[in-house]
Amino acid sequence: MGKRQSKPRCNSSKYREEETKCPSLPEAALRDQPAHTDAVASVASLAHDQCVSGGKDKAVVVCNWHRGNVVRRFWGHEHEVTKVGCLAELGFLFSASRDRTVKMWGLSSGALEEARCFSGHELVVSGLAVSPAFPRLCTGSRDNSVCTWDLETGACLQRVAISRNVVTHLCWVPGEPYVTQTSEDKTIRIWDTRELQVAHLFPAKKQIQTSCDVSPDGRYCLSTSSGFGHEGGEATLWDLRQVKGRVREFWGHAQTASSCIFLPQGLASFPEIVTASHDGTVKVWSLETGACLSTAFLDGALSSLAACGKATFLCGSSTPWIHLMRVRSAKGPELQQVAKF
Numbered sequence: 001m002g003k004r005q006s007k008p009r010c011n012s013s014k015y016r017e018e019e020t021k022c023p024s025l026p027e028a029a030l031r032d033q034p035a036h037t038d039a040v041a042s043v044a045s046l047a048h049d050q051c052v053s054g055g056k057d058k059a060v061v062v063c064n065w066h067r068g069n070v071v072r073r074f075w076g077h078e079h080e081v082t083k084v085g086c087l088a089e090l091g092f093l094f095s096a097s098r099d100r101t102v103k104m105w106g107l108s109s110g111a112l113e114e115a116r117c118f119s120g121h122e123l124v125v126s127g128l129a130v131s132p133a134f135p136r137l138c139t140g141s142r143d144n145s146v147c148t149w150d151l152e153t154g155a156c157l158q159r160v161a162i163s164r165n166v167v168t169h170l171c172w173v174p175g176e177p178y179v180t181q182t183s184e185d186k187t188i189r190i191w192d193t194r195e196l197q198v199a200h201l202f203p204a205k206k207q208i209q210t211s212c213d214v215s216p217d218g219r220y221c222l223s224t225s226s227g228f229g230h231e232g233g234e235a236t237l238w239d240l241r242q243v244k245g246r247v248r249e250f251w252g253h254a255q256t257a258s259s260c261i262f263l264p265q266g267l268a269s270f271p272e273i274v275t276a277s278h279d280g281t282v283k284v285w286s287l288e289t290g291a292c293l294s295t296a297f298l299d300g301a302l303s304s305l306a307a308c309g310k311a312t313f314l315c316g317s318s319t320p321w322i323h324l325m326r327v328r329s330a331k332g333p334e335l336q337q338v339a340k341f
Helices: none
Strands: 015-017 029-031 040-045 050-055 060-064 069-074 081-087 092-097 101-106 114-119 125-130 136-141 145-150 156-161 167-172 178-183 188-192 197-201 209-214 220-225 235-239 246-250 257-262 273-277 281-285 292-297 302-309 312-317 322-328 334-340
Touching: 040 312, 050 081, 050 092, 050 302, 050 312, 060 092, 081 125, 092 125, 101 125, 101 136, 136 167, 145 167, 178 209, 178 220, 188 220, 220 257, 235 273, 273 302, 281 302, 281 334, 292 334
Parallel strands: 029 334, 040 081, 040 302, 125 167, 167 209, 209 257, 257 302
Antiparallel strands: 015 029, 040 050, 050 060, 060 069, 081 092, 092 101, 101 114, 125 136, 136 145, 145 156, 167 178, 178 188, 188 197, 209 220, 220 235, 235 246, 257 273, 273 281, 281 292, 302 312, 312 322, 322 334
């Protein structure tokens, strides 16, 4: 947005060992019981080897992904949890739900009750984004609206509704007052949260846009598309500094691509993009060429991804399990499941 153009650069449980081990992690493990009792809709990474997840069982669960054990479990939503997020620096978790609310939970306080409830959407809350640089909450809903909220009071600061803008996902641009948003109207919007207005609208795709992520340097946005029978299901890389913005597409999923992430920077020897799909596959892609470098097959329709370490990420699915995945490069990029909890 206004910047010069440039090309993209490239209670603990007993474990039983799986056959494959990852040398930089503890022994690969499979818990006897999963963290959830139903499908996992969303997962996000926290500090200190922890993650937060939410799903159909209405629970917000904090786990230690390094050990696979549940650390804390929060209850309070009346319906299933759709999205989770965190401000780890401030010690807060956030969960959106089909009950039309977003709840804030204190991670360090020890309390199991919600610290704040943000209420005002008319339909399911389907997008949630927070940023340590701009301590406010941004939410989106199937009611076509995007809202910003005061974290201290829970008051709605601004609300904008756009016809047919059924929000599917929100993601904050690191260090900037901008939020990227995907929609069922097949577009990707960039919101300026200072006045809550659309700063840019990328050209519409052919399919519903299901999720988005922004690169750590804030230069690129990645979005995913719905699909079925090898029609659609692609991921698209967008340059946030260009008007049209589309850099390249990543094709290969047979069904809806449900989630996408950029792997952390500083991993030059590793691929930089990961996508997950309802077809049960996770794919790693070359940012530079768009080629698929590795594919892993997991159980269920995959729902959410979250980077949690160097070449390591989490994946939620329509099963109660959360998968810990790693990209290995000893013999070329290779996706490997190292734990499941």
